[in-house]
Amino acid sequence: MTITEKPNIDVTLIPILESVSDPEIPVLSVLDLGVIREAIEVDGVIQIKLTPTYSGCPAMDVIGEDLEKAFSEIGKKTTVELVLAPAWSTDWISEAGKRKMEAYGIAAPLEETADKEALLGNKKIVKCTNCGSTNTHLVSQFGSTACKALFKCDDCLEPFDYFKCLK
């Protein structure tokens, strides 16, 4: 990770940012997801820079509104700006976020090469979030949201989501 990719977040704002979650994956806070690029207070106004996971992700509008609501509860005004560069990557999901995601039933993104092998169906490496088996297969490259692919476990037969690697 290069210096420019490091977000500028005022530590005193972290508790409130942690209370705002992704509407599609409610166990992940916006900090776990890595979509907050800047959160600072300037002249009493909270300035937030938000970056989308995928261009058309409808969760971004909801996240923006939820952030404004969370800060208004402590009497703060907020401006939310959407920024595109540098582009979001699944590397920005925190380790804690990845664990929460797995516990919630979504397999966390693999490294880029492994991800390609998995999505092309060359290797069975995506672990079932239900039984832990890697005897799984890709059902569809596109899942219930833009960021996920659909898998099925061939041992316990449970279908599950896999969070695609994006770099």
Add this chain to the structure above:
Amino acid sequence: MTDNNLYQYILGLADNSLVLGQRLGELCGHGPNLETDIACTNISLDLIGQTRSYYQYAAKLAGEGATEDGIAFLRLEREYRNVLLVEQPNRHFGFILGRQFLFDVYHLMVLNELQNSSDETLAAIAKKSIKEVSYHKRFSADWVRRLGDGTEESNEKMQEAIDGLWRYTDELFKPTDAEMAMALEGVGPDITQFKEAYYKEVTALLEEANLTVPESKYFTHGGKIGVHTEHMGYLLSELQYMQRTYPDMKW
């Protein structure tokens, strides 16, 4: 301002994504099965998301109260700058995937160069979009291969789609005044340089998929300068209906 080359260039990029996104969106709830239905609408969502970024930028350049919704919904047919390929209807699944594949190969080549644009906003949109479009191409190429190399019937339908869409491919590489001006300024790529690589890549996949590369040298042009096929009007009437009926309405 709106006759400015940069503005027109952005509209060209944006309109391709908007119109293809609209075509794919028509499949919501109508795909051949659940997985492909979701895949097509996911791709639609990516494209429309990219379109929004382009239109927001265009609206900022246009000033005078221009908005992304106004640009997307309130122009006349002749003012849309998309290529003819993306407006072609969803005749059957072969056409949907054929259209997608023929566009994805081109789209990825454009974005790959646009990442290095001297225009910071366009470079940022391209860097974001390229990750999504790589997925699109993987999906469409996979299906063209699967249908072409599938049963006799699937091969026949895939071939029918490629034959029907082939005439719209040449337009991709025919630059408009805005594209030429932007290439000179280092804002956009010189699209003529992709032509050979494009046909090489497409030909390789079609051959692998047991499909015949059309020999026809008859090509249709015009979308980029606003002269569209008869399908465009129907597409726009559905796309624009809400904003025309209830101007400035929001969900």
